[in-house]
Amino acid sequence: MSHNLAEKILQAHTDEEITRAGQIVNCRVSLVLANDITAPLAIKSFKAMGAGKVFDKDKVALVCDHFTPNKDIDSAEQVKVVREFAQQMGVTHYYEGGNVGVEHALLPELGLVGPGDIVVGADSHTCTYGGLGAFATGMGSTDIAGAMALGETWFKVPPTIRAAFEGTLEPFVGAKDLILHLIGRLGVSGALYRALEFGGPVIDALSIEGRMTMANMAIEAGGKAGLFPVDEKTLAYCKAAGRNGDTLLKADAGAVYEQDFTLSVTGMPPQVACPHLPDNVRGVDELKGLRVDQVVIGSCTNGRIEDLREAAAILKGRKAHKNVRLIILPATPKIWRQAMDEGLFSIFMDSGAVVGPPTCGPCLGGHMGILAGGERCIATTNRNFRGRMGSLESEVYLAGPAVAAASAIAGEIMNPAKL
Amino acid sequence: MLVTGKAHKVGAHIDTDAIIPARFLVTTDSEVLGSNCMEGLEPGWVKRVSKNDIMVAEENFGCGSSREHAPIAILGAGIPVVVAKSFARIFYRNGFNMGLVLLEVGDDIAKLSDGDKLEVDTGNGQIRNLTTGETIICAKVPAFMQELLDAGGLVPYVKKRLADRQ
Ligand code: SF4
Numbered sequence A: 001m002s003h004n005l006a007e008k009i010l011q012a013h014t015d016e017e018i019t020r021a022g023q024i025v026n027c028r029v030s031l032v033l034a035n036d037i038t039a040p041l042a043i044k045s046f047k048a049m050g051a052g053k054v055f056d057k058d059k060v061a062l063v064c065d066h067f068t069p070n071k072d073i074d075s076a077e078q079v080k081v082v083r084e085f086a087q088q089m090g091v092t093h094y095y096e097g098g099n100v101g102v103e104h105a106l107l108p109e110l111g112l113v114g115p116g117d118i119v120v121g122a123d124s125h126t127c128t129y130g131g132l133g134a135f136a137t138g139m140g141s142t143d144i145a146g147a148m149a150l151g152e153t154w155f156k157v158p159p160t161i162r163a164a165f166e167g168t169l170e171p172f173v174g175a176k177d178l179i180l181h182l183i184g185r186l187g188v189s190g191a192l193y194r195a196l197e198f199g200g201p202v203i204d205a206l207s208i209e210g211r212m213t214m215a216n217m218a219i220e221a222g223g224k225a226g227l228f229p230v231d232e233k234t235l236a237y238c239k240a241a242g243r244n245g246d247t248l249l250k251a252d253a254g255a256v257y258e259q260d261f262t263l264s265v266t267g268m269p270p271q272v273a274c275p276h277l278p279d280n281v282r283g284v285d286e287l288k289g290l291r292v293d294q295v296v297i298g299s300c301t302n303g304r305i306e307d308l309r310e311a312a313a314i315l316k317g318r319k320a321h322k323n324v325r326l327i328i329l330p331a332t333p334k335i336w337r338q339a340m341d342e343g344l345f346s347i348f349m350d351s352g353a354v355v356g357p358p359t360c361g362p363c364l365g366g367h368m369g370i371l372a373g374g375e376r377c378i379a380t381t382n383r384n385f386r387g388r389m390g391s392l393e394s395e396v397y398l399a400g401p402a403v404a405a406a407s408a409i410a411g412e413i414m415n416p417a418k419l
Numbered sequence B: 001m002l003v004t005g006k007a008h009k010v011g012a013h014i015d016t017d018a019i020i021p022a023r024f025l026v027t028t029d030s031e032v033l034g035s036n037c038m039e040g041l042e043p044g045w046v047k048r049v050s051k052n053d054i055m056v057a058e059e060n061f062g063c064g065s066s067r068e069h070a071p072i073a074i075l076g077a078g079i080p081v082v083v084a085k086s087f088a089r090i091f092y093r094n095g096f097n098m099g100l101v102l103l104e105v106g107d108d109i110a111k112l113s114d115g116d117k118l119e120v121d122t123g124n125g126q127i128r129n130l131t132t133g134e135t136i137i138c139a140k141v142p143a144f145m146q147e148l149l150d151a152g153g154l155v156p157y158v159k160k161r162l163a164d165r166q
Helices: A005-012 A039-048 A073-089 A103-109 A124-132 A141-150 A175-186 A201-205 A208-216 A232-240 A305-315 A333-341 A344-351 A401-410 B030-034 B069-076 B089-098 B106-111 B143-151 B154-165
Strands: A024-028 A031-035 A060-063 A093-095 A118-121 A135-138 A152-156 A160-166 A195-199 A225-227 A259-264 A271-273 A281-283 A294-298 A325-329 A376-379 A395-398 B002-009 B054-057 B081-084 B101-104 B117-121 B126-129 B135-137
Touching: A005 A135, A005 A160, A005 A195, A005 A225, A031 A039, A031 A103, A031 A141, A039 A073, A039 A141, A039 B154, A060 A073, A060 A103, A073 A093, A103 A124, A103 A208, A103 A333, A118 A124, A118 A141, A124 A135, A124 A208, A124 A225, A124 A232, A135 A225, A141 A152, A141 B089, A141 B154, A160 A175, A160 A201, A175 A208, A175 A259, A175 A271, A175 A281, A195 A201, A195 A208, A208 A225, A208 A232, A208 A305, A294 A305, A294 A401, A305 A333, A305 A344, A305 A401, A325 A344, A333 A344, A376 A401, B030 B069, B054 B117, B069 B089, B081 B117, B089 B101, B089 B143, B089 B154, B143 B154
Parallel strands: A031 A060, A031 A118, A060 A093, A118 A135, A160 A195, A160 A259, A195 A225, A294 A325, A294 A376, A376 A395, B002 B054, B054 B081, B081 B101
Antiparallel strands: A024 A152, A271 A281, A271 A395, B002 B117, B117 B126, B126 B135
């Protein structure tokens, strides 16, 4: 039987034969992930399961990135629980402090995830690794506890929606705009229970970082996974991250898709998702004149070096508007150092930005940039649910780094092409 | 299990930040989480709930993050059943694992209004609207998931698998 990407990867990890979408199969997992919010619950369940050890101490990653550096006593206690568990189990990949970064930027960079892997994480944006051709999906803490104990978990084989992109990208239009546009088209439940598979010439030309930005937001359309074929670029990225033995991977000819469509992106302006759902997407010019109080550049969606360079290109020689707090959070220590070495921090500081440590921070309304009632933020993050970044009366708009940077300068939502 | 309680209707795409905002995720205690249930939708929402009441939602209930704190908060608030037009995927799995009963009813959701008195037979997936007299029959859960439920949830299921491996 011809398999699409999702089916092909699941098939490689199970002894059962995959013949149709909807089938429930048990699969061996390549890596299991949890963070400082979800690991404590997973550990509780793990103990209740009577599990004495993790299935493989090299295949569990515990990343304390959400409220770190610990914002208060309660979050410090949570991290302590995770740290002690990691020590007790001898978990190799435990991150906190100087080695920690936002989990979905960190694991690819460390070579812990790659083509053909099955990764399950107690975090909904685990789907990011689809950018490297991994079947990666978020689950709750108890499911993750089960996977940590058994080294396997069950999946319902999802139907797949294939989206191809063709045409020419306009200046200042990138991966974030492509995925926002697609979510706007599908709606926040358009890919519910389904996998997304991306393709087409625009995708082939996209960097691996860009592909991860897109895969990251598959969940924002309700998707279980967002998958990209593995090409030479993927292999080069994985090799640079210290991995060996990865191979090319794409869907079989004749694979079955529930939907298969092509979007032309020629002439598409930068996209912005308006409150309070990621599918409320408009062209940036429709929002001109909307005053902003805060701009956040960072997160697992757009906190990579490419994103920081894009922001710096716009901020260079310019100042953030006096009424705007511009917060920039490089997603990992490696990206942080790279940005520093490339001189991006001088550009950011000159523009009046605050440069913070690698953390999720304001993305989930954790800390380091919480909004007051009536305030508006434009962020390169992935969710704009009501109250996501603070007060229920605040607003979050989602955009790519170029639009976010341009808006910081203008003090209002701004198309970088018109700055 | 037979559950009789009042319906509390919420809208479409209720996300996990609405069910339990991130600022409350510094604990795993179900009572504390329960006392802040739906705080991201409407401050003080939970005050209207009596034990065994039922949450009724439109499509894509529980979208957003993977936080298991969401079903725990709902259970902690005293709500044992959520009936929705459809559920977000991660939330659906989490609900099962936590022992929160989730019934997906599609367009029949229109037959349930805020404040209706409902009687839910969770075993047969049957909802009786005592206020209107209407009955809704839900689609059966897949056999494997029924097996999980019968085992008492994922924790005892894994426990047994681990014991079998010994
Ligand atoms: S950066 Fe935001 S979306 Fe990404 S893992 Fe952290 S909280 Fe979640």
